[in-house]
Amino acid sequence: MRPQRYSAVAILLHWALALLLLFQLGLGWALEDLPRSTLFAAFQFHKSVGILILVLSLARLGVRLAVQRPAALDASPAARALAGAVHLLLYGVMIVGPISGWILVSTARVKLPTLLFGLIPLPHLPVGMAMHAPAEVIHGLVGWLLAGLFVLHVAGALRHHLLRDDVIGRMMPQAVARRPALTVAAIAALAACAAAFFAGSASYRRAGATPQPPAAAAPAPEALPAAAPAAPAAAPTASPSALPSPNATTAAVRRWRVLPGGTLGFRTDYSGEAINGRFTRWTADIRFSPEDLPNSRIGVDIDLASVATGDAERDDTLRGDDFFGVAGHPHARFTATRIRKQGSGYVADGALTLAGLTRPVPVRFTLVIDGDRARAAGTATVRRLAFGVGKGQWSDAATIADPVAVSFRFDASAR
Template sequence: MPTQRYSYTAITLHWLIALLLAFQIALGWALEGNNTPELFARYQLHKSIGITILLLSLARLAVRLWAPRPPASEGPAWTRALAGTVHWLFYLVMILGPVTGWLLVSTARVQVPTLLYGILPWPHLPVGHGWHEPAESIHGAMAWLAIGLFLLHIAGALRHQWLLGKPELQRMIPFARGKAAGAAIGALALVLAAFAAGNMAYPDKGRSAAEKPAPRLAATSTPPATPVALEEKATETDEAEAGPDETSQPLADWTVASGGRLGFTARWNDEAVDGRFSRWRAAIRFSPDELAKSDIRVTVDLASADTGDGQRDDSLKSSDFFDTSAHPNATFTARDVRHLGGDRYEARGSLDLRGVSKPATLRFTLRIDGDKARVAGTARIDRTAFGVGQGEWAATDAIAAGVDIDFSFSAMRPAS
């Protein structure tokens, strides 16, 4: 006798894909709005769900082709043809939709790598940018086709079950060998819950950018005061003119010890995003008694930017931000070092970033103990002055123009 129910494998794959499709369609509608951390997270989840649907759909297609299944429902030829068309179009949507999304990611101007659920790397397709626009059009069409097929599929199942009195839902709904009404209602509720979950995934944590107050970091290249200077404003006093009260120290080349920090803080939708550069080097010739002859040069490997999110870090390397393929390093050079009083100093120079050179100032505290020194300081730059943030990222409503820099390190000079 022919089988009367689908296999447990087919049933499991059917409902997993159904729930993921409902979630994915709703999530796709939420991929709009300002460039916020929540929107970025939604995109990453959308990619992960899409690849999951692709893999499950290929498995489901293999089961359909090779595993036994119940015979097709009896009825007029047009209804059987429509049912067959809906099923095969579903396979088209479930496979072509994720594939075109994969093409979109692979041909995007900003090459953001895909990490499935933030864990498993997924490669880009080796195709040219010319595939981008066709893939975008087909991907959008697949979304609308999926919605139409969903409605047709549900309507057809309900028609067979209750209008025609054919117990076909029992063949696919788990634990529905008898009356299927309760199981059908439960299954429909699960699909609706998956749709609602997709619409609420990663909700924006605040108001829209237009409703938010101005970012706290102003678009200016004027550096903020250091933590010490917040307690006591630096002024051009006799103390500052006098220089440090120390034994005369000769000009020396200082060697930066390992373990130093060079960090940065940007604001994305008024939320702090902290990062650091893991590779940088400094050439420092300095003496508190010979500031006129002192100079500082710091070179930063921009590809070493680390914000704790690999996909965001790779975006920073792209042509929209640091463009590390063309400009791998940023360099700060200062030959104007001034004493502000006590252990507070200021280094005025220029920052060369992304092929643009602009004036920049660092303020720092310096404590020298014998041949060892401890340095900590801050600066602020305007990223837009250097072209960091192109296209949609050039605006400052989502990512503020001002970026805070902080650094701390120890250094040694040759023994006297």
């Protein structure tokens, strides 16, 4: 004798998957419109929910094959064929969707590690790069197919309910499996599904998380070579009062204007590969004279949203809360408190303000002055972990090196 209702496990998995699938659909369709500061976290959560759906779908398929289910209702051959096709395609979507997404992650040009719900590392699948384009097409189609199948599935269930077949009752808890409670339960289930979809689409649209507008003025540095994944350091704005006022300079100290064409870049290692990047918007306030180092001062302000590494996804990751957190700390600030001669060059002993923290950072540079023109080049090393840059899965120095090499070069003219 076939049972009259589905098993408790089947009912639980059915409704859990319904809510997760609609949440995932809403989140997936919203990803392209999310603010940059939340995009990386949203993608990570999207991947986590996808793998959870895959696991639960395989469990649901196992229960369907192992546990006897109610007999199919009497219906025309066409109606039974349509119902069977919808159920088969739903299983396909629930399994193929997450797997195609997993292939996308595994074959991406920038291979970002995935921690499921921030806890469980997800390995990459051993598939070739040739699978990336087909997986991308399939993954995009799955979303539309899921939406269509959901509408057909709900329409079929409601049709049976209106015909008083009470098919829905077989997939409801015993307490609400009969009318009129069943009608209320069906309405509540539809409302929960709609809420799950809208929760997914709105989950990462945080107020105030939009990118900051570009800085009003700054030199446009030359391009440095692009590289692999993510990395480095930088952050918030120090108070402008940290720079000396013009009255503090002496007659010997000259004020210099940075000319367009300079570069401000960084370099570190990600999983053994070199990463190069640059900032395209930055300003410098320089008061300097080799004859009056005690009264010389240097201040640099960097617009962190201008980070450029040659890959848009990586740049968005760097702007996010795990790295620069441009929503809360849009600028990095270096202020030299003392400049001293060292060999053929100079050292600017200063402080870097980054992610709400200020740490001493010495900057070594060379300078050639020819009348009213000067050429400067220099380097510094920033320990990103001292500033909390690279949180969670990115805090492992074995994955992304702690020291970040910063380099710059520019021409300047005396004002």
